[in-house]
Amino acid sequence: MNDISNKRKILVCCGTGCLASNSYEVYESLKEKLEINPNIIVQIEIKATGCNGLCEKGPVVKIHPDDISYFKVSAKDVDEIIEKTITNGEIINRLLYFDTNQKKKIINHMDASFYKHQRKIALRNIGEIDPLSIEDYLERDGYKALHKVLFEMEPMEVIDEVEKSGLKGRGGAGFPTGTKWRTCSKFEDYPKYVICNGDEGDPGAFMDRSIMEGDPNTIIEGMIICGYSINSNKGYLYIRDEYELARKNMEFAIDKARKLGYLGENIIGSGFDFDLEIVRGGGAFVCGESSALMASIEGNVGEPRAKYIRSVEKGLWNMPTVLNNVETWANIPPIILNGANWFNKIGTENNSGTKVFSLVGKVKNTGLVEIPMGTKLSELVFDIGCGIIKNRPFKAVQTGGPSGGCIPKEYMDVPLDFDSLSKMGSMMGSGGVIVMDDTTCMVEIARYYMEFLSEESCGKCTTCREGIKMMLNILTNITEGRGQLEDIHILESLGKTIMSASLCALGKTAPNPVLTTIQYFRNEYMDHIVNHKCSAGVCKNLTTYFIEEETCIGCGICKKNCPVNAITGSLKEIHVIDEDICIKCGNCFTACPKDSVKIGGAAYAY
Amino acid sequence: MSLEIIKKYPNEKRFTLAILQDIQREYSYIPREYMESIAEYLNLPLSDVYSLATFYKALSLKPKGKYTIKVCDGTACHIRDSKSILNELLEVLEIEAGETTEDGLFSVEVVNCIGACALAPVILINDKYYGSMTKEKVKNVLDSYREVSTNE
Numbered sequence: 001m002n003d004i005s006n007k008r009k010i011l012v013c014c015g016t017g018c019l020a021s022n023s024y025e026v027y028e029s030l031k032e033k034l035e036i037n038p039n040i041i042v043q044i045e046i047k048a049t050g051c052n053g054l055c056e057k058g059p060v061v062k063i064h065p066d067d068i069s070y071f072k073v074s075a076k077d078v079d080e081i082i083e084k085t086i087t088n089g090e091i092i093n094r095l096l097y098f099d100t101n102q103k104k105k106i107i108n109h110m111d112a113s114f115y116k117h118q119r120k121i122a123l124r125n126i127g128e129i130d131p132l133s134i135e136d137y138l139e140r141d142g143y144k145a146l147h148k149v150l151f152e153m154e155p156m157e158v159i160d161e162v163e164k165s166g167l168k169g170r171g172g173a174g175f176p177t178g179t180k181w182r183t184c185s186k187f188e189d190y191p192k193y194v195i196c197n198g199d200e201g202d203p204g205a206f207m208d209r210s211i212m213e214g215d216p217n218t219i220i221e222g223m224i225i226c227g228y229s230i231n232s233n234k235g236y237l238y239i240r241d242e243y244e245l246a247r248k249n250m251e252f253a254i255d256k257a258r259k260l261g262y263l264g265e266n267i268i269g270s271g272f273d274f275d276l277e278i279v280r281g282g283g284a285f286v287c288g289e290s291s292a293l294m295a296s297i298e299g300n301v302g303e304p305r306a307k308y309i310r311s312v313e314k315g316l317w318n319m320p321t322v323l324n325n326v327e328t329w330a331n332i333p334p335i336i337l338n339g340a341n342w343f344n345k346i347g348t349e350n351n352s353g354t355k356v357f358s359l360v361g362k363v364k365n366t367g368l369v370e371i372p373m374g375t376k377l378s379e380l381v382f383d384i385g386c387g388i389i390k391n392r393p394f395k396a397v398q399t400g401g402p403s404g405g406c407i408p409k410e411y412m413d414v415p416l417d418f419d420s421l422s423k424m425g426s427m428m429g430s431g432g433v434i435v436m437d438d439t440t441c442m443v444e445i446a447r448y449y450m451e452f453l454s455e456e457s458c459g460k461c462t463t464c465r466e467g468i469k470m471m472l473n474i475l476t477n478i479t480e481g482r483g484q485l486e487d488i489h490i491l492e493s494l495g496k497t498i499m500s501a502s503l504c505a506l507g508k509t510a511p512n513p514v515l516t517t518i519q520y521f522r523n524e525y526m527d528h529i530v531n532h533k534c535s536a537g538v539c540k541n542l543t544t545y546f547i548e549e550e551t552c553i554g555c556g557i558c559k560k561n562c563p564v565n566a567i568t569g570s571l572k573e574i575h576v577i578d579e580d581i582c583i584k585c586g587n588c589f590t591a592c593p594k595d596s597v598k599i600g601g602a603a604y605a606y
Numbered sequence: 607m608s609l610e611i612i613k614k615y616p617n618e619k620r621f622t623l624a625i626l627q628d629i630q631r632e633y634s635y636i637p638r639e640y641m642e643s644i645a646e647y648l649n650l651p652l653s654d655v656y657s658l659a660t661f662y663k664a665l666s667l668k669p670k671g672k673y674t675i676k677v678c679d680g681t682a683c684h685i686r687d688s689k690s691i692l693n694e695l696l697e698v699l700e701i702e703a704g705e706t707t708e709d710g711l712f713s714v715e716v717v718n719c720i721g722a723c724a725l726a727p728v729i730l731i732n733d734k735y736y737g738s739m740t741k742e743k744v745k746n747v748l749d750s751y752r753e754v755s756t757n758e
Binding site for chain 1: 618619620621622623624626627657658661662663664665679680681682684685686690717718719720721722723724725726728733735736737738
């Protein structure tokens with residue numbers, strides 16, 4: 001029975017995405033049925049793993065060593081999987097992933113367009129291990145880097161290695177991690193603190209969640225290594241309260257690591273002490289900002305402070321503190337284990353390593369993607385994401401979270417790294433990439449971000465508190481048909497003021513989405529203000545729908561999809577929309593197989 | 607009851623948020639008398655506890671329904687038309703966002719991203735996620751909760 005050929009491993013993805021699609025039922029059912037099945041002579045190991053990335057096609061089930069991946073598996077498929085695949089080694093065609101780029105069904109995970117361009121460092125273990133099993137982590141070289149650091153390296157050597165790797169903070173600002181650690185190590189106030197920022201309030205980004213849920217031990221290991229190098233004995237993980245599974249898995253992993261001697265006093269007999277504590281976030285976006293986060297841990301309202309003195313000198317409780325984000329911590333163990341040179345060879349000259357992006361929006365393959373820095377945006381959207389849903393025209397991507405910028409399709413060759421994105425007026429941020437097609441209105445999207453940020457501004461700085469609200473009012477006016485020509489100028493000058501006069505990164509970057517959409521999509525603003533038309537059909541006051549006579553084939557699909565019976569016309573005859581009845585839901589527009597439903601401007605002038 | 611929750615934590619200021627979160631979880635809002643108990647236990651001015659309770663989105667001073675429906679309006683959901691799901695929910699339940707139905711069964715909240723973007727648009731009812739939501743599905747989902755509630 002110990003023969004390797006008789007071993008099968010079944011991995012059921014139990015990340016939040018797949019869980020939402022009932023993957024736990026699949027896991028339970030597989031487990032139950034395999035345990036009692038007398039026909040199974042092979043040794044089976046079944047695991048509930050973290051997120052595989054391609055959440056939309058979940059639940060994902062992987063079978064090793066055959067390397068078969070099944071997608072959209074439900075509990076009723078379990079019998080067939082056991083009978084055909086597990087017992088007889090047959091492949092079930094129906095459950096395979098259809099790759100729209102290669103136009104074929106894919107058997108092995110790594111052959112799919114979504115996966116084959118990826119290079120996983122931060123996500124290396126996720127989807128392959130049971131996050132609740134420290135043994136699984138150890139099997140994949142877990143805690144080896146810690147061992148190396150504690151027994152073979154001096155603290156300064158650790159910092160040298162991290163500095164040489166060129167790793168920049170993956171939370172968004174891109175500050176060199178090694179430099180941060182070195183500066184902190186020089187201050188001789190004690191105690192010092194190590195913090196993991198797991199607040200992740202960015203709409204559209206979920207990589208931190210996925211790492212905390214799927215590979216908690218890598219974060220723990222990274223934090224202990226930092227603690228050793230700067231001489232700190234205490235760390236905090238600030239985790240968003242909404243991320244319950246992430247918190248549970250982290251908590252479990254911390255307890256287990258402590259029991260096995262990887263945390264606590266005298267770690268694995270090295271004489272070094274370090275322990276971790278979890279703090280739940282309170283659901284405030286601004287608490288992702290380092291000084292606000294520290295204020296929140298201290299039990300204060302999470303407002304940022306002016307950083308005349310950096311937190312590496314006076315951070316948590318005014319003591320020297322290193323704060324890094326989840327993805328940054330996940331990069332530390334492989335850097336120590338494989339060396340700075342290995343890491344440096346990945347990515348581009350000033351931007352080494354990989355970055356995890358959450359690819360979402362109007363793209364066919366949505367999910368988490370880890371690619372080398374410098375990969376082109378077009379590769380991400382078209383090679384990995386397989387292009388736009390329903391093959392609609394691609395318009396733009398928004399990167400960097402709510403205060404990032406929009407990049408139009410003309411600049412699709414921009415390399416995805418910190419420097420190139422800043423040059424575009426956007427930013428890396430935490431790595432959210434939101435793909436937009438022709439049915440996304442850029443003015444409305446700018447309004448949406450201002451609404452988000454006006455709610456999330458802590459209110460400390462007048463420019464941020466009042467300025468963002470003012471921008472929101474102007475943008476709302478434009479999207480509702482009350483725009484004036486001078487609005488664009490006011491938005492630009494307000495934006496510049498907010499950026500220069502606000503204290504923290506929230507205010508300093510908040511106008512980005514407005515300024516970049518004005519820069520790249522000025523015609524859309526003009527269309528709203530002058531022609532009272534929203535060509536995307538999103539701003540309802542500025543939209544009417546009509547049917548183009550030349551192309552209408554009279555199929556009646558629009559009529560069937562209209563919830564208010566505003567469309568008339570007999571079969572095979574041209575159909576007509578009654579504007580007075582139409583509620584502008586856009587159902588006819590999306591349903592029409594011939595693209596005969598067109599978007600017009602406002603029905604009446606304002 | 608609340609004193610038990612409070613006394614689970616050492617009397618240090620840094621645990622204020624954690625205590626408030628536990629009370630929120632237990633009672634679905636923060637009653638005033640518990641804020642007073644916290645202030646007394648931690649030796650803080652009541653205003654400090656109040657400012658925390660009103661600053662953090664996870665906390666509420668108004669009671670919430672048995673089922674809290676969180677409609678995600680993060681960017682990914684927003685551009686996949688989360689607004690129409692919200693409107694449908696509000697229409698069926700006859701309340702405004704942030705309110706609770708008269709029978710105390712449902713509260714509707716709009717939240718900024720729950721990190722399940724790949725399944726956009728998403729709603730979350732207590733701890734259960736509903737991915738790839740459509741406004742057509744809304745009524746059925748609500749009915750399933752009403753059914754559970756009447757059978758209890």
